[in-house]
Amino acid sequence: MNSEDHAIIIHHFFSERAVPNIQYPVSSIRFLAFIIPLNAFMRPGKFIKRAVAVLLLLILAAVTWYAWLAFPAISGYGAKNLCSAVYLQHRDAGEVIKDDLAEFPLSLGSFSVNKTDSSVTGSVWGFAKRKAIFRKGIGCTLINDFTEEQVRSQPFLLPPTVAVNQDSLPWPQGDRIPDTISADVNKVLLQQAIDNAMHSTYKKKASETRSIVVLYKGAIVGEQYAPGFDKNTVQLGWSVSKSLTGAMIGVLVREGRLAVEDTAPVPEWKHTSKEQITIRQLLQQTTGLRFKEDYANPSEVTNMLFNKGDMAAFTAALPLKDSPGTAFNYSSGNTNILSRIIRHTVGEKLYPSFPCQALFHKINMYSMLLEPDASGTYIGSSYSYATARDFARFGLLYYNNGVWNGEQILPVNWVRETVQPSIADARKHYGYQFWLNGYEAKMPSRRWYPDVPADMYFADGYGGQDIYIIPSKHLVVVRLGLHTLDENKFLREVMLAVTRKG
Structure with missing residues (x-):
């Protein structure tokens, strides 16, 4: 790029208009790196406004990128774990949200339990909704790139429930433990x-x-x-x-x-x-x-x-x-x-x-x-x-x-x-x-x-x-x-x- 092209770039930069169809080589980038401070000195008000605008755009882009990747994880984590806590552990949903999902960034999420279809839905400010469904015998599954109908229709032939009264059997076959312990233990x-x-x-x-x-x-x-x-x-x-x-x-x-x-x-x-x-x-x-x-x-x-x-x-x-x-x-x-x-x-x-x-x-x-x-x-x-x-x-x-x-x-x-x-x-x-x-x-x-x-x-x-x-x-x-x-x-x-x- 010759001196005439540099002059065109300077003119458009100072007039705040885009330079059409010009690819900036490294030499011009270095040239602008020298010229931008000069422009800031000559027109500080506009430069500051422009710099603030660019900074805000970069922040917005970073937040959007983070939200795009993180919000589904926040929604999915909360929905899946709340579902299992409610339907497997039989814990109170409010207590789980307060204790297990209270820390940032999980605290950004909102979660609701639907007792009608045994599910939990999570979202972040209404975005990135994720649903976890409970199925008896196999717990909770997060719905994402499979449809809910596909997941619910899966055949799962589980073994029969074992009817054992573990309280009547000694440990480790059961849960009955002796009243005394080894003398080796303080x-x-x-x-x-x-x-x-x-x-x-x-x-x-x-x-x-x-x-x-x-x-x-x-x-x-x-x-x-x-x-x-x-x-x-x-x-x-x-x-x-x-x-x-x-x-x-x-x-x-x-x-x-x-x-x-x-x-x-x-x-x-x-x-x-x-x-x-x-x-x-x-x-x-x-x-x-x-x-x-x-x-x-x-x-x-x-x-x-x-x-x-x-x-x-x-x-x-x-x-x-x-x-x-x-x-x-x-x-x-x-x-x-x-x-x-x-x-x-x-x-x-x-x-x-x-x-x-x-x-x-x-x-x-x-x-x-x-x-x-x-x-x-x-x-x-x-x-x-x-x-x-x-x-x-x-x-x-x-x-x-x-x-x-x-x-x-x-x-x-x-x-x-x-x-x-x-x-x-x-x-x-x-x-x-x-x-x-x-x-x-x-x-x-x-x-x-x-x-x-x-x-x-x-x-x-x-x-x-x-x-x-x-x-x-x-x-x-x-x-x-x-x-x-x-x-x-x-x-x-x-x-x-x-x-x-x-």
């Missing part, structure tokens, strides 16, 4: 540890612990619930669900229907660069798929959970960011692909009842419920509901090396393999859908939980839903709540109670 110290957790704050926020169950050598030695919750209240496990999904993969491995070394049977990956991804890499979160697990901002995980009816298909279509097996990246999408693999492996007819018949009912977890996405695949990454005692039973299965009532439910070596990190996991803090007591990100020589033995591993969900398994201390500890607590401190205090006799 009851005063243990109760103090539980009380501290029940009333703890973490990062200037009340943790709102709702349930704690402590097992020592398989027996319940400590238990407490917040007001409104008890041993019969099912609670959301969030990503504890991933560990449940990993166990179901283990069942299929024991039956010889899957092998962790096999390439993952994902139809979309045939004849692509992703066809070499293995089941082990899905279990260990090393697939290389581009997936961002960020709940504070719009990301792949919020898009998947609140906008997509077929969550596994959404994740399977994502491109590779890294070569499979070379990088650790925690992803709910990987687990939902595993969940769909389970569906394809057992077949459509048996799939709805498979989790209960193959795993949960075998270990006396009769409260467990998994919720499906709109396509009918269980959301293996996130949506499981069970009592605190049933989550403890699941931890006890792993503590007992996959054996229950003398039956080998999981492969003989499954638990040992579960606690082995991938070579791609520099922190050594993840196994087969379980977290490990690996190393801190900023201090690679320091354990993640420095006061807890290295053999501790745990199922962990958003907000501090946890099943801690510490074999060397003979402990299984369940903690469920609304917000996280100082987990290292809590476990340290629990261990202190079982290393000193009362």
Whole structure:
């Protein structure tokens, strides 16, 4: 662009008119960068007005972009979780909105319960409406890119309800516990540890612990619930669900229907660069798929959970960011692909009842419920509901090396393999859908939980839903709540109670 063109640009800029059909090269941009301050000096009033207008337009564009991505997640999160709280937990809708959905940005949402069709609808200022529907036996499902009619018409052949009076059976087959506990347990110290957790704050926020169950050598030695919750209240496990999904993969491995070394049977990956991804890499979160697990901002995980009816298909279509097996990246999408693999492996007819018949009912977890996405695949990454005692039973299965009532439910070596990190996991803090007591990100020589033995591993969900398994201390500890607590401190205090006799 020559000096004459520069003159045209200057003329139009000062006259506040657009320059028609001119592409500005870098040289002209630099030229304008020099000239704009000169214009501001010569005509400061108009420049300020123009700058303010541009700034307001940029702010409006940013707000619009955020609303476009975030509002559906806010509406979907609130509608889905309120639906499950009302119809599965039998909680008061107003109390759930006040307690569980009160923080920003969820507080922007408005939510209403429709008892006529067992649904909950959410929106933000009337925009981005999302509806979640309740179906007996399978919980709540968010309606998004599937129609409500499509979802309601899905056949779901669930197993028959098991008629068991658990109060009459001893733990862990039932819920009857003895009046005395092991002499190895200092009851005063243990109760103090539980009380501290029940009333703890973490990062200037009340943790709102709702349930704690402590097992020592398989027996319940400590238990407490917040007001409104008890041993019969099912609670959301969030990503504890991933560990449940990993166990179901283990069942299929024991039956010889899957092998962790096999390439993952994902139809979309045939004849692509992703066809070499293995089941082990899905279990260990090393697939290389581009997936961002960020709940504070719009990301792949919020898009998947609140906008997509077929969550596994959404994740399977994502491109590779890294070569499979070379990088650790925690992803709910990987687990939902595993969940769909389970569906394809057992077949459509048996799939709805498979989790209960193959795993949960075998270990006396009769409260467990998994919720499906709109396509009918269980959301293996996130949506499981069970009592605190049933989550403890699941931890006890792993503590007992996959054996229950003398039956080998999981492969003989499954638990040992579960606690082995991938070579791609520099922190050594993840196994087969379980977290490990690996190393801190900023201090690679320091354990993640420095006061807890290295053999501790745990199922962990958003907000501090946890099943801690510490074999060397003979402990299984369940903690469920609304917000996280100082987990290292809590476990340290629990261990202190079982290393000193009362």
